[in-house]
Amino acid sequence: MADVPTLDFSLVLAATVHDMKNSLGMLLGSIEETVEQFPPKTQAQSQYYALLHYEASRVNNDLIQLLGLYRLDQNQLLLQIEEQFVMDLLEEQTLRNKILFDARNINLEIDCPPHLSWYYDRDLIACVINNVLVNTLRYTKGKIKITAQATNGLTIQIADNGPGYPDHMLVDPLHFHSQKSINTHTGSTHLGLYFAQRIAQLHTQENSTGYIQLENNSELGGGVFKLVLP
Numbered sequence: 001m002a003d004v005p006t007l008d009f010s011l012v013l014a015a016t017v018h019d020m021k022n023s024l025g026m027l028l029g030s031i032e033e034t035v036e037q038f039p040p041k042t043q044a045q046s047q048y049y050a051l052l053h054y055e056a057s058r059v060n061n062d063l064i065q066l067l068g069l070y071r072l073d074q075n076q077l078l079l080q081i082e083e084q085f086v087m088d089l090l091e092e093q094t095l096r097n098k099i100l101f102d103a104r105n106i107n108l109e110i111d112c113p114p115h116l117s118w119y120y121d122r123d124l125i126a127c128v129i130n131n132v133l134v135n136t137l138r139y140t141k142g143k144i145k146i147t148a149q150a151t152n153g154l155t156i157q158i159a160d161n162g163p164g165y166p167d168h169m170l171v172d173p174l175h176f177h178s179q180k181s182i183n184t185h186t187g188s189t190h191l192g193l194y195f196a197q198r199i200a201q202l203h204t205q206e207n208s209t210g211y212i213q214l215e216n217n218s219e220l221g222g223g224v225f226k227l228v229l230p
Contacts, residue, residue, distance in 0.1 A: 017067050024060040031056065035099055050103030054137065057097065061131045065195040068124070072198060079121045079202055086116045086148045086156070093129045094146075100137055112148035120154070120203055120229050128196045129156065132225045135192060136160050143220050153208065154229045159218035169193075170214050196227065205230035 031053050040046035071077035090110050094101070101108055136144055139162035147157045169190070193212065200210035208230035218224035 017063050017070070021060060021063040021067060024056055024063065028053065028056050028060060032099065040103075046103045050100050053097075053099045054134065057100075057130075057134050061127070061134060062191060064127055065131070065191055068127070069191075069195060069198065077202075080123070081119050081121055081203070083117050083119050084122050086118055086154065087112045087114050089122060089126060090129065090146050090148065090156075093126060093133055096130060097133055097137070100134075104137065105142065106137065106140065107143045109143075109145045110148075111145065116148060116150060116154075118150065118154040118229060121199075124199045124202070125227075125229075128199055128227060129158070131192045131196070132158050136162075136225075139163060140222065145218075145220055153210075156227045156229075157218075157224050159220045159224040160222040161220040162222040164216035164218075164223040165214050170216070200227060200229065203229045 031049065035049050040049055068077060087110070090112055094108060094110065100106070133144070136158060140160035141162055143161040145157075145159045147155075147159070149155055193214075196212050200212050203210035210227070210229045213226040213228070215224045215226065216222070
């Protein structure tokens with residue numbers, strides 16, 4: 001009897017995640033096209049569209065992060081560091097979630113010098129910013145402010161007027177992926193924060209390394225997510 005070949009489960013899982021991610025990306029595009037062709041006529045319809053978009057975005061972000069972490073583990077994630085305009089990056093991510101912002105009447109403000117540019121991997125940092133925005137929508141009471149400035153590195157902050165981060169989350173994000181951090185009630189694994197920290201750390205300049213930081217008591221009164229790139 002011929003030997004049965006060993007199944008590389010991690011490779012199969014990565015390929016499956018990649019396929020699911022592509023399908024969800026098409027689904028998100030279809031939802032956006034549907035909203036354009038058949039605009040909601042009532043608040044209930046608007047909320048329904050927003051819920052579909054939110055859940056698809058959330059799962060899609062999780063799959064992108066899983067695939068990214070797998071590639072990091074396999075040393076297959078290649079950085080493409082190029083000079084980019086920061087305002088373009090931030091506006092692009094807010095437009096991706098316009099359906100959600102509109103449906104929930106979110107007042108979103110971007111405070112960023114129009115000609116501010118920096119060197120970073122656009123796709124990876126876009127994924128981090130988009131994930132934070134989608135998660136912030138769950139907790140904000142109606143206001144979100146994105147601030148970007150270049151002082152001892154590029155700092156991007158996303159603040160809201162929600163209840164803020166619980167005390168147990170104001171710790172080193174590298175520990176968020178431990179088994180003890182999994183919330184069995186909500187299913188939260190803090191994967192997004194762990195992914196954000198790993199992506200930030202890939203950005204280095206001389207002796208400086210990127211990092212993320214969580215704080216409370218933002219200028220809007222709630223929590224603030226901070227991404228710093230050297």
